[in-house]
Amino acid sequence: MNPEADSHFQKDIEYHETIGDEYHKVVVDPRSYLNEMLFAPIAKIVKAGDSMLDLGCGTGHMMLRFGRQFRSVTGVDHSPKMIESARVNCGNAGVNAHFQHQNIFDFLAGNNQQFDLVSCVGCLHHLIPETIPEVMEGIARALNSGGLAIMAEPIMVDADDEPAEIARWNQKAMGRLPQYTTAIDEPDEAPIDADLLLGAISAAGLQIEKQSRSWEILPQNMPPSILDQLVIRFFHWRHGSNGIVMAIAASKP
Numbered sequence: 001m002n003p004e005a006d007s008h009f010q011k012d013i014e015y016h017e018t019i020g021d022e023y024h025k026v027v028v029d030p031r032s033y034l035n036e037m038l039f040a041p042i043a044k045i046v047k048a049g050d051s052m053l054d055l056g057c058g059t060g061h062m063m064l065r066f067g068r069q070f071r072s073v074t075g076v077d078h079s080p081k082m083i084e085s086a087r088v089n090c091g092n093a094g095v096n097a098h099f100q101h102q103n104i105f106d107f108l109a110g111n112n113q114q115f116d117l118v119s120c121v122g123c124l125h126h127l128i129p130e131t132i133p134e135v136m137e138g139i140a141r142a143l144n145s146g147g148l149a150i151m152a153e154p155i156m157v158d159a160d161d162e163p164a165e166i167a168r169w170n171q172k173a174m175g176r177l178p179q180y181t182t183a184i185d186e187p188d189e190a191p192i193d194a195d196l197l198l199g200a201i202s203a204a205g206l207q208i209e210k211q212s213r214s215w216e217i218l219p220q221n222m223p224p225s226i227l228d229q230l231v232i233r234f235f236h237w238r239h240g241s242n243g244i245v246m247a248i249a250a251s252k253p
């Protein structure tokens, strides 16, 4: 591995080791109501199958979302702490999960298995952008023909594009939601150029089936109150279609 990539990954691992115990409570749970809407069009085309692979599985968000539809689910992550949380979460949810503590590049390079569903969500924007095409080729190789890949990432939008009413609402929510208890520098992550992502998916021979967008819209309470749910639904309906998060489902012909 070249030194730039090595220090990039080391920083990312250190970050996730520090926040791993709290990530689900701070990041996944507050977004779960909104994510139901973001992933709804994609969930309709996920067919139950034998095997699922989740790259950059973190604390198990995608394994929990779709894993029960598969006989066996493999989660890959380079942070042992994130895997530890995912193992507990999947165990509690009855997902038949196995984990590989590995960098996704090493996993994909050595992998011979083919899966019915491969997800890679919230992970690609942690990589050096030039390496995204290589990951998409690995994902395409790891899919059965007829299988489905699911990606969801923040994409580049103009800073002014976030609707002011969402920004104001989120600011209030941030003051009320759980935060990390340890201060640590963010890893090197950045929204992805949508054209780079979509181009890499097509260049890997995958066919885009569904696309969905959303803004980050947080609840003010956990669990979200009825008012939170109504506001999240309303903002998503009004502004979601040009939001910062892009979810994509693509099939292998």
Ligand SMILES: C[S@@+](CC[C@H](N)C(=O)[O-])C[C@H]1O[C@@H](n2cnc3c(N)ncnc32)[C@H](O)[C@@H]1O
Residues within 6 Å of the ligand: 009, 012, 013, 016, 028, 055, 056, 057, 058, 059, 060, 061, 062, 076, 077, 078, 079, 082, 102, 103, 104, 105, 120, 121, 122, 123, 126, 127
């Ligand atoms: C923002 S979290 C997303 C986790 C989960 N997929 C989700 O949807 O909540 C990114 C995860 O990707 C992992 N990750 C980042 N780069 C990686 C790499 N090169 N190899 C393996 N895991 C990686 C991190 O450790 C972290 O758990």
